[in-house]
Amino acid sequence: MRLRASVVAIGMRSKKLKEEADSRTNLRVLADPKSVLVVEDNTDQRELLSELLALNGYRVSSAGNGKEALEQLDTTPIPPGLILLDLSMPLMDGRAFLQRFHRRNPKIPVLVMTGEDSPAVAGAAAVLNKPVEARALFSFIKQCLS
Numbered sequence: 001m002r003l004r005a006s007v008v009a010i011g012m013r014s015k016k017l018k019e020e021a022d023s024r025t026n027l028r029v030l031a032d033p034k035s036v037l038v039v040e041d042n043t044d045q046r047e048l049l050s051e052l053l054a055l056n057g058y059r060v061s062s063a064g065n066g067k068e069a070l071e072q073l074d075t076t077p078i079p080p081g082l083i084l085l086d087l088s089m090p091l092m093d094g095r096a097f098l099q100r101f102h103r104r105n106p107k108i109p110v111l112v113m114t115g116e117d118s119p120a121v122a123g124a125a126a127v128l129n130k131p132v133e134a135r136a137l138f139s140f141i142k143q144c145l146s
Contacts, residue, residue, distance in 0.1 A: 031108050033145045035059040035080040039069040039097065040113070041089040045130075049084060052134065058141075065089040066097030073101070079108055081145045084137075087114040087121065098123040109144045111137075 036058050040046040043064075050060045061080065063069035066089060073079060083101075087094035094112060101110070102123045109125035113132050121127055126140055 031079045031081045031105075032059065033081040035061070035078070035082075036141070037069060037072070037080040037083045038062040039064075039066060039083060039089070039094070040086040041065055042086070045086075049132075053141075056138065066092030066094060066100075069097060070100060073104075079105060081108065082141060083108060083110045085110050085112050085124075087112055087116060087119065095121065111140055111144070 034057065036053050038046055038049045038053070038060060040049065040062070041064050046062050046064070050062050053060045059080075061072060061076075063072050066085075068091075069083070069085075070092070085094045085097060094114070098110060098112075098121070101108075106123075110123065112119075112121045112124040112127045113130055114121075114127060115130045117129075119127060125144060128136060128140070
């Protein structure tokens, strides 16, 4: 009887450990290394960047401001591997987006693109001045996603 109770206890513990491991796996969200989210309020710049990225083999999604980007990220099962972010946008600017986003997922790199001169941007992996040079952009993207 004692042996049977031990076997049952081991079986229950094994089941509990498996459930905990499954739970941790479900919480672990892997980013898609071939996916980029472009957050830019200027429609022409957003479309140009999106097309340039798509032509180079990236899956691209886009948002017109930080609020829209956060809403999109909340409904995306697999987050992008990189976010390209404008600083000056309506509704929610780039700095406010970064503060909220990094509380949720600090491991996804965010490249800030701005017309401001040498801004300090907490939470940005890098800052590129607009107009963004394609060579510098793709160099950074390859470095972040490889």
